[in-house]
Structure formats: structure tokens, C-alpha cells
Amino acid sequence: MGRTTYQPGNATRRAIEAEAGVVVGNYHPLPVVLEKGEGAWVTDVDGREFLDALSGYSAVNFGHSNLQIIRAMTDQAMQLGLIARAFHSANLGPFCAALAELTGMDMVLPMNTGAEAVETTIKAARKWGYLVKGVERDRAEIIVMDDNFHGRTSTIVSFSSDPDARDDFGPYTPGFVSVPFGDAEAVRRAITKNTVAVLTEPIQGEAGVVIPPASFLPELRQICDDNNVLLIVDEIQSGFGRTGATFACELVGVQPDLYTLGKALGGGVYPVSAVAGKREVLEVFTAGTHGSTFGGNPLAAAIGLEVISMIRTGEYQQNAAERGRQLRDHLVELQKQFPDLLLGFRQIGLWVGVDFNPDLVTGRQVCEQMMSNRVLIKDAHGSVVRISPPLCATEGDIDFLCIALSKTLEQLRAG
Structure with a gap:
């Protein structure tokens, strides 16, 4: 054939x-x-x-x-494109507020690419584990899923099970424990005193649109609550309407502690990503502890605002x-x-x-x-x-x- x-x-x-x-x-x-x-x-x-x-x-x-997105982009580009976060910009606050409301979260940290958003949640979870949960320094563990796809940075491929993405890129970043996707009991068994987060996609896109049991995310939510562990859900591919809901988590009534968002957030014209999450987690970032030259720039914020207004129509x-x-x-x-x-x-x-x-x-x-x-x-x-x-x-x-x-x-x- x-x-x-x-x-x-x-x-x-x-x-x-x-x-x-x-x-x-x-x-x-x-x-x-x-x-x-x-x-x-x-x-x-x-x-x-x-x-x-x-x-x-x-x-x-x-x-x-899409003319609605193109107009928002060009109108903003004619006024102001990039200033870096060394200064405030007019639509950063409205963008973050709108995205926080859309996700039901408290705060938003804007970045550029999906992989950057995932890296941001890894850093946030680790720092939260040390400062809030009391995990011993440099011992934090994050539970991830077999056959996951969260990006291709050196840290992220360290917990990839795809040989094309992982092989020959070592030494690998420690601190990750992988379990079968969709198996909540395997997650429960993998939790230790050093576990700070569980990171999962609600549907595994790169693996071939693999859909877990409907009980999987609700069970993860309960397991995380029982063990003082953060639930991080990667909605970079599944978010913004792809599944027939704004976010796939909504289909099973689950609210994570942190969302990673990207791809469609940029309207198909510009790289825009973000982490939306609970205040007590994202407030571990203080001035100088994390950043991005382009993250949350005026052009990105204008496009993101337009995307949010479009997805709100349903x-x-x-x-x-x-x-x-x-x-x-x-x-x-x-x-x-x-x-x-x-x-x-x-x-x-x-x-x-x-x-x-x-x-x-x-x-x-x-x-x-x-x-x-x-x-x-x-x-x-x-x-x-x-x-x-x-x-x-x-x-x-x-x-x-x-x-x-x-x-x-x-x-x-x-x-």
C-alpha cells in the first residue's frame, strides 16, 4: 500500500x-x-x-x-508592540483579569510558548513545595504521565517517553516520576512526602487523542487534595473550545490548581501562552525569580483579549x-x-x-x-x-x- x-x-x-x-x-x-x-x-x-x-x-x-483577530493585532501593532515587563502596559491587566475570569483562577503569569508555560508551572510547583508545603530542599518530585507531550525543552524531554524527543539529550533533569496515563491508583501509589504536583494533559493529543476514563481527573483532584499536592492540567492543545467545552476540565467538573495555556490563545497569528492559577501558588514568584522579555507584551495581550472575547460567545x-x-x-x-x-x-x-x-x-x-x-x-x-x-x-x-x-x-x- x-x-x-x-x-x-x-x-x-x-x-x-x-x-x-x-x-x-x-x-x-x-x-x-x-x-x-x-x-x-x-x-x-x-x-x-x-x-x-x-x-x-x-x-x-x-x-x-480571522479578521477579528487580525484587526486586534494590527490596531495594537500600530500603537505599541514590545516594551518588556520593565514597565507597565495598558492592556496587560485587562488581559490577565479576563483570562483569570475565564479559567476561574486568581492570577495569570503570561509567557510565549506552551513549553514555557509548562516550565513555569514546574518552577512554581517546586518553589511552592519548598516554601509552603515544607518539602526538603532539592527533593521535590512531580508525577507525570507515560506518553505525555508537554514540549521539547531539556527539562521537559527528561520526563518524555518518546525516544525521538528524549534520546541523546541527556543528562536528564531529575525529580519526575512517570505513571500510566488514566490510572489514578498508580498516581496514588507514586505519591511520597516529596511529591509537590501531578502534571497531566486531560487528553493526550500527541499520543493520538487518547481520552482517559471520565473518572480520571476527578480522582486526581481528590488524590491531590488528600495529599496536599498541586494538580497541574496542560490545556495547551485541548483548551479554547477544541473539545466542545472551553476547557476539557469542564467536561468532568474539575478545577486544577494551575492551568497551562497556549496555542489558540495566540489566535493563530502570534505566540501567546500563560499559566493561570491559584494565588497561594503563583505568589511564590517575586520580582526577579521568573520572567520573559516578550511574555505579556502589549501585542500579545491585545490578541489574547480578543481571543477571550471570541471564546466567551460559546x-x-x-x-x-x-x-x-x-x-x-x-x-x-x-x-x-x-x-x-x-x-x-x-x-x-x-x-x-x-x-x-x-x-x-x-x-x-x-x-x-x-x-x-x-x-x-x-x-x-x-x-x-x-x-x-x-x-x-x-x-x-x-x-x-x-x-x-x-x-x-x-x-x-x-x-
């Missing part, structure tokens, strides 16, 4: 050739060179249109070239839920038609992980064939493929995606 009819155009070939030898090969992109985007659709340098069913790993939840969450049901119904039928190829799937909101038969096809082959049928998706590991269109995707967009998937399965079966 592995058939594809896609042939790169001349402009595409030239653009890809221009990267050779100068762009570090830390990615293996599909052979498509994108130039423009609007809504759920993108156009390559040869003028061909594709449905974007990846959404920048959920960074483009509100669609490409329309993106509703559309994610409705289009997610539509996509699920199509997948159920496709699984019946192609049981040899499509083994199963996991779906929550407009976020799906599809399992293909590893004996017949790789995830990369599926993505290449889908590209030939004008839909862009991304493989996870092995034969798993992720589907996550922008939350503005229409009923017609989802029908197009599923027709392309049906055609892809027919082509792969035919060889």
Missing part, C-alpha cells in the same frame, strides 16, 4: 529545494508549501486549495486570517461539538466499510485520533494520500492519525473531509 497521485507543482518544488541545506531537518513535513489561508482552507504556492484538518496543532482554532464550542458529532457519524460508517484498514477511533469535540491497521498502512501513508485528495492531516505515532480542523469548519467542510477519507481508504485498499 501507499499509493499517492499527488505531484508537486514547479513553485512547490522550488520552495522545497530552497530549504535544502539551510533549514534544519527537525521536522518531516508533507511536500506541500502553503502561502495563504482563510477559515479552514489554505492555498499552496501553485494555487491549489486544501482543507486544513490540523489547525497548527490547535493553534488555529479560530481559522486562518459559538466555537458549540460548533466543535456539532461538527464533532458529524465527523464521528461519518467515521462510524467508514469503519463499517473499511474494517480491514480503519480499526477504530477516539473522538471528543472536533478532535479525533484514528487507528489504521499497522500491518497494511502507516500514518504517514494515510496523510500523503489525504493530501492528494486535498485534505491536510498529521500522523501521530505509527499508524495513528490526528484530525483537528479549525473550530470554524462548516458542515460542508466536514463532509469534504470525510469524502476525501473515504476516497483515500479506497485508494489504499486498491494499492
